[in-house]
Amino acid sequence: MRAMVLDRPKQPLELRDVPQPTPGRGQLLVRVNTCAVCRTDLHVVDGELADPKLPLILGHQIVGRIEEVGEFREASQHSDTRAIQAAPAFSVGDRVGIPWLGWTDGDCAYCRSGRENLCDNARFTGYTIDGGYAEFAVADARYCFPLPERYDDVEAAPLLCAGLIGYRSYRKTGDARRLGIYGFGNAAHLIAQIAIYEEREVFAFTRPGDKATQQAAKELGAVWSGGSDQMPPVKLDAAIIFASVGPLVPAALHALAKGGIVVCGGIHMTDIPAFHYVDLWEERRITSVANLTRRDGEEFFEIAPRVPVRTDTQTFALEQANTALDLFRAGKLKDTAVLVINGN
């Protein structure tokens, strides 16, 4: 099969013919229709995340159809029967979404306490296991999602990470009424739609001077938009930071009301500068969001079509993956890049 392969960080991906993967027990062989490009892919290519599988096929927002189900019955004899029974019953031909969380042990203290996103032995699609910048991918059926009908393969792809991990970040803000979002990219765009649907007031912070994005945020329904160097007109109950820019943490903290929370939604961030304790005082909190649980996915795919969350995409062919990554790095993508691999 054709695949875009990363041999080493800080090198372009290479288009190569590689053996088609074979599904093991409990795994699905999926013919990849589309795969959206995530900022995490850039962090892997740029060597900002430790110990990726190498050589690696990137991509963890995969939409495709099941080509083969690997010995599913045998899998139910495995010790992890509870999780297997909870797996959706997939058949050949079904459409599935494959997300970032690819496997957990089901057995560590985190898995046992409903925090599989923190599993000690978790494996991640397109990072520690091969992903979707290829014609086929295999995935553990238990971590795949059925996708809402209303989205076609291109529209659905960005929901699988920007949507899911964005949603987990959003839920960490509890019932915050005034919600700041720093870094108004893919995840912000999706999550703002849910926040507005749930009658929160969204305050959008962009790169200073990025009037086009500020205008787009207003059109989406934000009550205020401005540069990340500005203070909002009122104190915020919560702020989510999707940009990988450490100095935004004290900036967001400074904009919070008492008891407010700053949620860092990215997997990588530059260093956070020192700040005054008075900005943390009065029970303000800072937290990060790591990965996703299957429950986040179930909740997100239940609410997304009701809003309905819209995705704006820009499509590329598989062999144009480097172009998509370069445009992303340069901040020149207006919409979410989606690789279209097996037609649509």
Ligand SMILES: [Zn+2]
């Ligand atoms: Zn675990």
Ligand SMILES: [Zn+2]
């Ligand atoms: Zn991602």
